Amino acid sequence: MRHREQTDATNRDRTDGVSLLHRSAAPGEDHPVRGLDFASQDCLGLSTHPDIVATAADTLRRLGVRSVCAATEAGAPGLALALERRIADFLQMEEALLCPTGRAAAQAVIRGLVRPADHVVIDAAIRGSLREVSEIATDNLSPFRHLDAEHCRALLRAIRARDAENGILVVTESLSPLDSGTPDLAVLRALCDEYGATLLVDVSQDLGCLGEDGRGHLGLQDMLGRADLVTGSFSKSFASNGGFVATRTRAVTRCLRVGDAAAQTLSPIQIAVILKAFAIIDDAEGRERRARLMRNVLNLRTALRDRALAVCGEPCTSVSVEVGTGEPARLAAARLAERGLLADLAALAETGRLRLHVTAGHGDAEIARAAACVAEVLGEVFGEVFGEAPGKTRSAATGSSARSNLRAAA
Known part of the structure; x- marks a missing residue:
């Protein structure tokens, strides 16, 4: 509700x-x-929760200070696997992949899946990494009017009329940072099913902080596990930098792990903090x-x-x-x-x-x-x-x- x-x-x-x-203090000021x-x-x-601070301090004492590195070099690879499982279960997806930032997550999924002949149909209000990497991945970029599912339908229909073979990726945000608007995700899901398209939803703005259970608009609209791809970042609610891609199909995650996204993950301190944040958010x-x-x-x-x-x-x-x-x-x-x-x-x-x-x-x-x-x-x-x-x-x-x-x- x-x-x-x-x-x-x-x-x-x-x-x-x-x-x-x-x-800086003005002349005559000392505070x-x-x-x-x-x-x-x-x-x-x-970020100042005592359990979060204690978790970060304990991880620091046990594993030391480490920069972003490959999961197998992070000092405790089991932590990364536990966090990926936690994300997937939280979103009712099959698997998840950790990335150093939300931007890196967008790059991993779009560069990993979209080829030059494919099409990206994207909400026109989306800026930043999702828009930028889509423009790099393909010239077939079709923005639809912000939150306008009927315009999205018209674009999908036109694309499929001239191209029945190549893939179509529909990109939206569960919550727009520009105007606090949210799309009708069920309608977009139905459109993707009708026209053989893949639905990507970015949840960076509402995951953890909206909805009684913290699942944001995916939960509020009964869309958990129904998007094909979910990207997001941890910086808004989880007291840490970092990003992720969650998928409905294990084969897609394996495909993405072959690319640059598999080369880097988060530090053990970041992973431990995010896991503790999930525990707090979920209780x-x-x-x-x-x-x-x-x-x-x-x-x-x-x-x-x-x-x-x-x-x-x-x-x-x-x-x-x-x-x-x-x-x-x-x-x-x-x-x-x-x-x-x-x-x-x-x-x-x-x-x-x-x-x-x-x-x-x-x-x-x-x-x-x-x-x-x-x-x-x-x-x-x-x-x-x-x-x-x-x-x-x-x-x-x-x-x-x-x-x-x-x-x-x-």
């Missing part, structure tokens, strides 16, 4: 999310600015932290809307405020930092968005302060740039052999 827009003011106020925003951090993405607060404490996180998200979205600001997409860890164009967003981000609030900026061709990354550790007072600060700064910026308030006009901007490898993954 997806979360409704609601608030809960009954819990006691928390102040443990206030952090120091480090900068850093104290403010609010809404730019970090340790959304469950596991009662993980559910409590996700509930606290979602409560903060809903309260922030409500507080921003109460101030006539346009909030985008589904409730998730990143609360995006519609700005309308890139220039006001850049001005606002700088002024927010000057006032002690760190936020992220997503600038698109047609609009700009301020993103506030919410954590389970933020308190009610911090949520209220952040909303008030954003509204005040945007009011100033829009008054200077447009001569009007942000809520009146800017919200309108929201309306504006390859074949064998890919067929084996399907």
Whole structure:
């Protein structure tokens, strides 16, 4: 069940999310600015969890400091195998493959499966490694309108009308970092079945931190084990860098292990930390932290809307405020930092968005302060740039052999 827009003011106020925003002291100052951090993405607060810290320290004492290396050279190869099994079971997939980063995971799966004659049909809002490696792998790249399954269907139909032989990879994200939107994964699954395509879902934004069980939108949409390929990273919820590819077919994982992805894995400390994070995420404490996180998200979205600001997409860890164009967003981000609030900026061709990354550790007072600060700064910026308030006009901007490898993954 997806979360409704609601608030809960009954819990006691928390102040443990206030952090120091480090900068050079101005003349006459002898201390850093104290403010609010809404730019970090340790959304469950596991990076400072005592069990995580103890696990990292124990692994360090036993195995020492090691750089990213091959699994067999990592000092404890059983750790890597245990983590791969944990990922596969968590997602109800057949097997998983560890990668040094989320970017490396995208490169491993697309370079390993897509050949020049194949087709990639990708959500137009996807940027970064998934888009870049697709452009390198094949010239047959067809973006479909963001979250528009009917446009995806039209592209698949046109491709199959002229090419009945080569593979098609459909690429989407379970949660878009740009607008907090989520696709209808069941519809995309049905389209892939109809047109003989392979479905790849990247879960970097919601795995571990959304849904009662932490399975994100794959779990919320009853799609666990139904995508052909799942990629993701650990940095948002699992207190470590790193990435993975999970597959429904063991033969596909074996194919990927032959490539560059098999040459490097994570350090023993990273692997041990991620395993411990999985244990926390999958038990009662993980559910409590996700509930606290979602409560903060809903309260922030409500507080921003109460101030006539346009909030985008589904409730998730990143609360995006519609700005309308890139220039006001850049001005606002700088002024927010000057006032002690760190936020992220997503600038698109047609609009700009301020993103506030919410954590389970933020308190009610911090949520209220952040909303008030954003509204005040945007009011100033829009008054200077447009001569009007942000809520009146800017919200309108929201309306504006390859074949064998890919067929084996399907």
